[in-house]
Amino acid sequence: MTAALAELWPFLVLITVGFLPNEIWRALGLVLARGLNEDSEIVMWSRAVATATLAGVIAKLLLFSNGSLAAIPLSVRLGAAVIGFIVFLVARRSVFAGVAAGEVLLLAGGYLFAN
């Protein structure tokens, strides 16, 4: 590999492996969203699928964490997420309260039980 190519390589990867495979779905949405209104059945279904896909990503990130989060035991990660969610419900649906509670628990649990 020449020096110039070696320097450009990460950017080529960014475009072909990061940008294009991701952007294609936005482009497809733009093409298919024309002429639909916000209450139409396909938009309702799309919202349900988007929410469920996002929920799937959340489950995946919690169960199979990577990087430094992987060093925190699964039970601590799940416990912090569940209790954070309960705090959110109890604290009049305050996102901030729920996130703060979950984070504090993860920090404490990680400190006590880190692998």
Place this chain on the structure above:
Amino acid sequence: MPGTGPLPMTFHSKTAAYLGGIRAACMSVFLVVLAGTYIGLGALAHDFGLSAFWLMLSTLLVWAAPAQVILISGIGTGAALLEVALAVTLSGIRLFPMVVALLPLVRDRDTRLRDLLLPTHFTSVSMWVESLRILPQLSPEHRLAFCNGLSTGYMGAAVSFGFVGYYLAAGLPPLLAATLLFLTPLSFLISTARNARIMMDKLALGLGLSLGALLTVMNLQFDLMWAGVGGGTLAYAIHRVREAMA
């Protein structure tokens, strides 16, 4: 809620709506979320030897934290590029229904296609969740400008915090780095729950979580796609049946 008196948020011009969007971004809980997520991503990019400029470009072009996590860790661990591309595209599927659900909200009768290019590219979880909550309270002619302002604010914050994380990375202890990475799933979970207005949204969230966990544990291929399409369709079907019976 149409017909319930004056709109809670009114603007005198499109510029004012755009600036209002930036202000809404700065005051939203997602700013904290983006800060945590992108500080974590900056640290990750630094650890894997990518440049700070590369990270900025990936934020501007990809603009989806899960895809960026996959991309950076994939490049960093030397995974096969085709495999990384497939994982990125699977994580990006959720953007398709998001765009389909968002555009009818920002579109006016005389909106041109090229005006929709920006909100289309800007579509991401944080912007989508906030747009679906706030846009219905705005008059239709100001929604596009507000949405672009909101996204500009979020994207600017993400780029800035990416730099912060990149240059913090050297000194960040592992436990704090883990806490930052935990912000992504935790805040996505709770903010999606707050955004769940009707039973269908709550069902989709619950079904997506359980199916996502189940299929990932089973190590099924395309698990994310099945969790999303399966869980979402089931939630939609239950919603239709309940409506028909009511």
